[in-house]
Amino acid sequence: MKETSLSLSGFLEGNIIMDTDIVLHGLSIGRFICKDIKIYESAVVQGNIECRNAVIFGKVIGNVMASGNISLRRSANISGSLTCSELEVEEGALLNCRTYCNKSLELSNNPIDGIRKNKQRLLPKALEFLGEIGR
Numbered sequence: 001m002k003e004t005s006l007s008l009s010g011f012l013e014g015n016i017i018m019d020t021d022i023v024l025h026g027l028s029i030g031r032f033i034c035k036d037i038k039i040y041e042s043a044v045v046q047g048n049i050e051c052r053n054a055v056i057f058g059k060v061i062g063n064v065m066a067s068g069n070i071s072l073r074r075s076a077n078i079s080g081s082l083t084c085s086e087l088e089v090e091e092g093a094l095l096n097c098r099t100y101c102n103k104s105l106e107l108s109n110n111p112i113d114g115i116r117k118n119k120q121r122l123l124p125k126a127l128e129f130l131g132e133i134g135r
Helices: 112-117 119-134
Strands: 005-007 011-013 022-024 027-033 036-039 044-051 053-056 059-066 069-072 077-084 086-089 094-101
Touching: 022 027, 036 044, 044 053, 053 059, 059 069, 069 077, 077 086, 086 094
Parallel strands: 011 027, 022 036, 027 044, 036 053, 044 059, 053 069, 059 077, 069 086, 077 094
Antiparallel strands: none
8 A cells, every 4th residue: 555644643624535545643534535545543533434445443433435445453443334345354443333345336446536527627616715715
């Protein structure tokens, strides 16, 4: 997994859409759309995640939807829902969630594809939003 770290520590809030893998540390709140995601033991993520594969060591409060695998390590703590084609759970992981696992799950291999298809529509809105923030 190629790691692009969004936050080594501290606080991250917002909707993050990346056409790469990401790694989360610290407190992160928002919606995360990426290729692969790794959530370290020190991380608490509140929000929804759409990815290809997820490896979770930390706490997630929200929904995780992966077109491939979700791997929950023994320190993982999940509240929400998990949707994937394969789920791996190490002994000790805490789950308070609904799970849906199906090898023939019809999800895009890259959640970013849907964003790319709507790029012409989304880009002007994003630029307008950024302009408002700068005022």
